[in-house]
Amino acid sequence: xxxxxxxxxxxxxxxxxxxxxxxxxxxxxxxxxxxxxxxxxxxxxxxxxxxxxxxxxxxxxxxxxxxxxxxxxxxxxxxxxxxxxxxxxxxxxxxxxxxxxxxxxxxxxxxxxxxxxxxxxxxxxxxxxxxxxxxxxxxxxxxxxxxxxxxxxxxxxxxxxxxxxxxxxxxxxxxxxxxxxxxxxxxxxxxxxxxxxxxxxxxxxxxxxxxxxxxxxxxxxxxxxxxxxxxxxxxxxxxxxxxxxxxxxxxxxxxxxxxxxxxxxxxxxxxxxxxxxxxxxxxxxxxxxxxxxxxxxxxxxxxxxxxxxxxxxxxxxxxxxxxxxxxxxxxxxx
Numbered sequence: 001x002x003x004x005x006x007x008x009x010x011x012x013x014x015x016x017x018x019x020x021x022x023x024x025x026x027x028x029x030x031x032x033x034x035x036x037x038x039x040x041x042x043x044x045x046x047x048x049x050x051x052x053x054x055x056x057x058x059x060x061x062x063x064x065x066x067x068x069x070x071x072x073x074x075x076x077x078x079x080x081x082x083x084x085x086x087x088x089x090x091x092x093x094x095x096x097x098x099x100x101x102x103x104x105x106x107x108x109x110x111x112x113x114x115x116x117x118x119x120x121x122x123x124x125x126x127x128x129x130x131x132x133x134x135x136x137x138x139x140x141x142x143x144x145x146x147x148x149x150x151x152x153x154x155x156x157x158x159x160x161x162x163x164x165x166x167x168x169x170x171x172x173x174x175x176x177x178x179x180x181x182x183x184x185x186x187x188x189x190x191x192x193x194x195x196x197x198x199x200x201x202x203x204x205x206x207x208x209x210x211x212x213x214x215x216x217x218x219x220x221x222x223x224x225x226x227x228x229x230x231x232x233x234x235x236x237x238x239x240x241x242x243x244x245x246x247x248x249x250x251x252x253x254x255x256x257x258x259x260x261x262x263x264x265x266x267x268x269x270x271x272x273x274x275x276x277x278x279x280x281x282x283x284x285x286x287x288x289x290x291x292x293x294x295x296x297x298x299x300x301x302x303x304x305x306x307x308x309x310x311x312x313x314x315x316x317x318x319x320x321x322x323x324x325x326x327x328x329x330x331x332x333x334x
Contacts, residue, residue: 006103007328009317013109015326019319022116022123022155025312029120030284031065032311036252037281040064041307043252046259048232054078055232061306063314068099071310073110077231079208089143089208090114096313104331106317110309113316115145117308119152121251121280122204122226122300126156128283128290129249129298130224134201135160140193140214140237141206141229142166142175149204149228154183157202162187165196167207194218205229205237212264215239221295228302233259238299240265246297248276249283249290252305260301 011019020028035041042062049056060072075092082089092110097103126134134157139146142164150162162185166172172189180187190196197203197218205214207229214237219225225246229237238261248271250256257263257273265271278288280300291298320326 006331008104008331009106009320009326009328011106011108011316011320011326013111015320016109016112016316019316019323019325020116020312022120022152024315024319025116025120026123026152026155028311028315029117029124029308032063032307033121033124033251033279033281033284035063035065035311036307037279037285037287043255043306045255046306053080057232059304059306059309061310062099063307063310065311065314069310069314070097070099071095071306071313073114073306073309075110075114077208094309094313096310096317106313106320106326108313108316113309113312114304115148116152117312118145118228118302118304119148120312121302121304121308122149122228123152123156124284125226125249125280125300125302126153126202126224128280129247129300130157130202131222131291131294133158134224136200137162137202137204138196138200139164139175139204139206140166140196142168142172143206145206145228146175146204147179149206149226150179151183153202153204154185159185161185163190163196163200164188165190165193197223202226207237208235210234210236212236212239212261214242216242219297221297224291224298224300226300226302227261228304230259230261230263230301231304233263236261236264238265240268240270242297243275243299244270246299247291248299248301249278249280250276250301251280251303253279255303255305256301260303262301
């Protein structure tokens, strides 16, 4: 007997945005990295397709949570979209499947999941790598991802002041006004990278640059740096010299050695993969320690891994079922 495919849940961006808060994304990220470190996940290398004005990447993984899921995400990343076309920089979709029988469970707009799961990984890393008294943060790059990063960090660090920098100072000023109101923190727009970072306990770089801008002269002892922009081999935010002597933690080592800021430092001959302290999952399960010295500089090289997408999509899907959100359609109608 042939069994017809079940209905597929379709979730639009506005629906996804309302389903999960930063704390839930943080919990999903923790579950994803724990699963990976425990051997309950498979993460193939992502595929990148460059095009003239941007690029596409496809990322997929298997993650065993309360059940086994596979998800594949296809994102287009076009940095000029907001100015040229009035479109988001990142657009895409996540396909969430039941890994036990191959059924397609959901088709989910990827914008919110990509932004919030990336920020959740930085916040998770900050739990282990930032000083416990970290009260001042710097955000370099004042786009949507910068907003998500600051919102997530405010969940885990006792922030009192934030300094923000962007190559477009007016954009930084708008960011500062909006985020100060949203988070009830002092948020200041500053004209240079060093003005933002030198006296900050936490530094987040969230740009699409291919030219590194965060140098050792910008970072004081005891700082935690989350570098999240280098999600393809051409991008780079951290000067390779900054990684020398820092405690380096990566999301997934195999991915970071080919497409993260770690990749550029290795190519420069300044460090090797053996200089990496740990994968983030190893900190989560207690296999490796996080920060052990208040004066050390710690760096989280985040290239964005599919285990984050799988866990976030799975949690979003379950929340949608619980809240009766979304639209079901027969698979044959896709």
